[in-house]
Amino acid sequence: MEAGSQKNSIQYFNKVNMMKKIFVLILFLQFVTLFSQEVEINNCNIKYEIDTIGLSKTGILKLNITNKESQKLKISDVFHEVYIQPIEVEKFEASLNNFDKIQKSIIDVNCLDCFGKFKNLKPNNSISYSININESKFFKKVLKQSKTTYRFNIWFDTIDMIKYSKSKKCFAPNFTSEKIIYTTK
Incomplete structure (x- = not known):
């Protein structure tokens, strides 16, 4: 038992x-x-426009960001080159008369001192950034050959561009451009 x-x-x-x-x-x-x-933080209502006219001649593109919110947004007055990268890069092969894809992955970058001062951007106002891709280490790393035509999208990492305020808590979503054709010098 x-x-x-x-x-x-x-x-x-x-x-x-x-x-x-x-x-x-x-x-x-x-x-x-x-x-x-x-905590639910929404995308800010902003509009991105990219101007690539003369990009192959100058290497400079312009990124315009327009505040479509009903309130002011605090946005950085500097757009550092580490926050743009070429993605989906294709190199023109003259012998085949077509574009061939180049292997490339997005590089994660943390740059804590890459922002200038934050300034207030009023509703329906824009801020413009001039970015020289010829000086960007990410573009130099991918677009290696001179006098070569490339086709790619530009990925803009804009998530940290806007500072939260008491009245508006939102963030800038990342932005990817349309396909761009660029010939290196």
């Missing part, structure tokens, strides 16, 4: 242990639910 009662007490002990674990798990989940905050 003692063996049977010992077996029952072990089963009872295992059930109690399992119930304790389930209870602790439920408490943990309630704690996480209670103390976690769901």
